[in-house]
Amino acid sequence: MALFFNISFFFSGNKVSLPKKKIILLTALFLVVQNSSACFLFPAEEERMHLIEAESLLTAAYIEDVSVEPEDSGKVISKADSDTLAYESVAEDTFLKDLDTRREGALLIKVLIAFIIYSIFSMLVLLVVILLHRNKLELVEKISQELKEKYQGLLMDYLFDEEHEPEILERINKAAGDKFKREILMNQMQDLMVNLSGDAADRLSELYYKLDLDRDSEEKALGPKWHIKVKGFRELALMNVTRVNDEIIRCLHSKNSILRMEAQLALVRLGEEDRFAFLDHLERPFTLWEQLNVHQTIVSHNLEIPSFERWLNSDNPTVVIFSLRMISLFSQTGSWKKVAEHLDSPFEKVREEAVHTLGELRVKEALPNLKQHYKDEIYENSLEIVKAIRKMPDESVLNFLKLVIDKEDDIQLQIEAAKAIYEMGDPGIKALQKIMKSEYKNYQIIIKHVLDRRI
């Protein structure tokens, strides 16, 4: 108990000097050792001392047939107890009796033995599991490799040997008889499809239907398990099967982030009229990870790009951020006025992205607006404004940038402002040289940094 008092004192928030700390810790350690003197390791020893004492008393009790009280325990030993003790003293040479004779002690011993047996047993089982797993892995790897090679050959034959199509189809059907094999065949077709286009892609798609693999994909997409569904969505998106779009739309609101994202990606591929309609209904935050994957899908599949201005009025700020990013990445300059409206957004991240987008669009008309917002912005957004101005060099902001160098204490802001001036070309470089002549030491270092093209 004293140990715990000491520990709680340790953490009471009082500042304890080091020598005092040492004393407390040593006391704590001493108490642990002291407490452990009666520790669990030696219960039977302690008990045995009692028993020896009690036995000598009981010998007298048997003779006189009365109850006696050991001196220090304060516990009356009855005749029934004495019978037990007599039995135990006879059986003391047996292993378990020698361990502990108390009822709770015996239970504990049983528990310990059970745990030991369990541990040994589990070790043996785990060893077997580990070895079997390793064997299984090696076997699956070997079979998969063989099947992959076989299917690759068959698929190539099918794609480029139209004359023997029925025979090859039969061979493929025969070779992919069970679920495991069809799965490997499907994976091979997916890998192949990514690298194909034109007639070859059409023929592979045709084969997909002929082998009824579309049914397998649908089954997966409609199944209850999320990881199977994801596989189904991917296959359907790749093969452009739109029959279960309703199910995919339903999964847009799933709690499972992977399933949700895969549904978004599948719809971007499969959405017949409006690929990005899902953005209208997004209730959860549209994470950067999801945004990045949607963008990657658009780019890698060369999909038609909508005007993202449409979602700049979304109630979901993350959808607005995504739209701003897409406007910037696909250079939708015509939307700049709508973008500039978001410089007044209540969300810091939306404002930051709007500034960044204006910079990327290089719309000089937005410069006065950016300058105007500089003073009221948080640090990160002010820095983004200077970076955006740097991307559209214009002498009209020279004085503003000089003021940034002059008035701001933050080095990052000063460097970005100097870089923006440098980007203006000759007038900017002249202005920097003039600033360098200033007596203020930091100016020289900042401008030297900016002028150093090696950085």
Add this chain to the structure above:
Amino acid sequence: MEFLIDILRWVLNNFLFIITIAIFSAYVLLAAFSAMTLRKYLRKNSYVDYNSIILSPLAPSISLIAPAYNEGKSIVENVRALLSLYYNNFEVIVVNDGSTDNSMKECIEAYNLEKVNYYFDYRIPCEKIRGVYKSKNRSFYNLTFIDKVNGGKADALNAGINVSRNKLIVSIDADSIMEPDALQKMAKPFLEETGKKVIGTGGVVRIINSCEIKSGKIRKIHLPKNFLARVQVLEYTRAFLMGRIAWARLDGLLLISGALGMFDKETVIKCGGYSTKTVGEDMELVVRMRRYMVESGQKYVVTYIPDPLCWTEVPSSLKILGRQRNRWTRGTAETLFSHKKIFLNPKYKSFGIFGYTYWFFFEWLTPIFEFFGISFFILYAIFSTPNWPFAILLFSFVYTFAVSLTVWAVLFEELTYHKYEKKRDVLRLIGTAFLEPFLYHPLTLVWAVKGNWSFLTGQKSWGKMDRKGFGTKKNSDSSAT
């Protein structure tokens, strides 16, 4: 009242036993949580295409900061490995922390470096930066070399943060080797951020001793031949696959290994950077960042990636290992004491109530209890007559439980990443698990006690850790001194 006194007496009489049961229960619970988290992660991860991060212009820019002190043997190869990581938008900042060997010369020659007019702010205090170097060769455009006055690892990291221009920073030991896709994997939690700000991400660190390395990349993974290194494989497997993953899931993670961690730079700066007053700067930073977020009322999360992302050389001599463990113990104690306010404080939620408490009792105090318990038993055995059958039974229980827990950890590794290809290596690992409690564990107790003594006496040194370097074809682990 008498009943309460009886209970109290029972508790005190059985103190060590209760602690043992509590530790075992905690291990079992953590293992269960880890198993669930690992299963979920692996399933989810099988659908992740990390290439989309490499290709995307939306991926965040990252600064890798690698402090180096007398790493002349391996620095060139290690920097090359860092530069060849699969990521689009990152810079490598090597901080030469006043090395007295040829580290700087080697780097200048290998990478054609020259001093540039680099201006930066000492936003976090650090020792004087003597110069910033960039390469004349454009293929090393993303390499920045800092030469500074010696100030220790934490100080070097702070210097790197001051020079960094990106929003995310990665701290890495210059003598570690990262998996090529480590940055993509570590960046992902930051991309998935929703309501809670991601302030840090850690990854699993594995042991490189005996592995075959070429040009700073691991060619073949082998189990260390040296017993000490091999037993540390078990320790690391248990700690990472059974501990930290579970703690991240329970929101009680206190430590992101100094060998590899990714952090939000602004949060690090607002917290004051790495502390130079402790030798456990990695743990201290995470605890301070978490405190800062709670105290400033911001929602946050610290995540952990179960994938092996970094490979590091571990000591294979008793002397060096002892120094390392001494330092770890001091670091733990220093961090726990400097943040004692968190202890059982509901304001800090799971982190204060469970995470800190676990570290306090099980990581810091338990080795001390165990050391004194065993010492007491030995003394008792010499000077008195313990109940040998019971003692043997109890030790058998502890031993078999400890070994079976380790075998579970090996199973976790086998079912997840199975990095050791040879079946023989797995069997040797299990064989080592049977020897560990006798040959290695008592040493860790001695080192922990020594570490606590060093903490109490105010020792601050890091201790020397000599490396052999990865330049050789095979990283032999026979005699690091």
